[in-house]
Amino acid sequence: MTPTTARDSGFAAALRSQVRGDVREHEPLSRWSTYRIGGPATVLFPSTAEDVAAALRRCSVVGVPWFALGLGSNLLFPDAGLDALVIRIGKGLDQLTERNGEWVLGAGLPAPLAAKRTAAAGWGGIHKMVGVPGSVGGGIVMNAGCHGAEWRDVVKSVHTVDAQGHDHLVAAAQAGFTYRRSDLGHVVVLSTTVTLQQEDAARLEEETESLYRWRKEGTPFNQPCCGSVFKNPVLARDHDPAGPRTSGQFIEATGLKGLRAGGVKVSSMHANYFVNTGDGTAANVLDLMKTVRSRVAEQWGVTLEPEVKLIGSDGGVTTMDERG
Numbered sequence: 001m002t003p004t005t006a007r008d009s010g011f012a013a014a015l016r017s018q019v020r021g022d023v024r025e026h027e028p029l030s031r032w033s034t035y036r037i038g039g040p041a042t043v044l045f046p047s048t049a050e051d052v053a054a055a056l057r058r059c060s061v062v063g064v065p066w067f068a069l070g071l072g073s074n075l076l077f078p079d080a081g082l083d084a085l086v087i088r089i090g091k092g093l094d095q096l097t098e099r100n101g102e103w104v105l106g107a108g109l110p111a112p113l114a115a116k117r118t119a120a121a122g123w124g125g126i127h128k129m130v131g132v133p134g135s136v137g138g139g140i141v142m143n144a145g146c147h148g149a150e151w152r153d154v155v156k157s158v159h160t161v162d163a164q165g166h167d168h169l170v171a172a173a174q175a176g177f178t179y180r181r182s183d184l185g186h187v188v189v190l191s192t193t194v195t196l197q198q199e200d201a202a203r204l205e206e207e208t209e210s211l212y213r214w215r216k217e218g219t220p221f222n223q224p225c226c227g228s229v230f231k232n233p234v235l236a237r238d239h240d241p242a243g244p245r246t247s248g249q250f251i252e253a254t255g256l257k258g259l260r261a262g263g264v265k266v267s268s269m270h271a272n273y274f275v276n277t278g279d280g281t282a283a284n285v286l287d288l289m290k291t292v293r294s295r296v297a298e299q300w301g302v303t304l305e306p307e308v309k310l311i312g313s314d315g316g317v318t319t320m321d322e323r324g
Contacts, residue, residue, distance in 0.1 A: 098118075160190060
């Protein structure tokens with residue numbers, strides 16, 4: 001029988017015979033999510049880009065869905081886990097090389113590490129990404145950013161592999177970058193080439209450390225959370241300039257800091273961060289998101305939209321309504 005889920009032991013066995021990396025069955029996704037939330041799944045830890053391509057070809061042949069995972073920030077996995085194969089991009093796909101001002105960054109490289117290393121070498125452009133708690137690959141797909149910088153500001157091209165296991169080099173102009181998203185589609189990012197500017201290394205390192213301290217002191221940096229839960233809203237032209245403007249400011253102004261749903265609460269440090277206090281579930285997060293969005297809309301007439309990606313059992317992104 002052809003498997004339609006990566007939980008099928010036959011699928012996992014066949015995949016092991018085709019890749020050099022590790023294939024783990026019944027792996028708790030909570031281990032690989034910054035929220036520390038998520039049920040079991042079959043997870044591939046590829047050693048090479050060819051492992052990724054081989055896994056995608058196998059999934060295509062037998063009809064198994066798949067999901068590419070970096071450091072697990074900005075994601076909420078379901079409590080029941082995934083039927084999709086999880087391809088965890090990390091070691092083996094985390095290179096960092098430079099040639100004539102162009103840097104090639106492996107998708108598995110943590111964005112803060114890329115920011116620090118390029119700044120220390122005297123190259124500016126991604127140094128502000130020191131506050132983005134995710135991988136390069138995930139950041140590219142979501143066009144992550146902070147402190148006024150986004151990945152689209154520096155990307156020259158993106159190396160991807162599609163669902164049939166074929167390689168593509170996508171120019172930045174074709175990547176469809178907009179605020180917190182791209183149009184790369186259902187692909188796995190292997191690496192990106194970025195163009196940086198040579199600057200004073202000491203100044204860059206000083207700015208990087210300052211931004212890192214700001215992030216650490218202004219957010220629940222070392223607690224289980226996903227990063228920002230909601231996108232910052234697009235405000236009407238007649239919005240009161242003295243009123244709240246960001247999602248965090250709206251949530252705080254509504255008096256919701258400390259609000260809880262089970263084991264998850266709105267952070268008292270930064271209201272757009274929801275913290276897993278130890279036994280939080282995906283259901284708790286969704287309940288809290290719905291309550292916060294409803295209360296903010298009721299008081300301010302502003303509808304907050306999720307920035308966190310709500311992942312369904314097939315690895316696809318779902319909506320708050322679809323998740324129940």
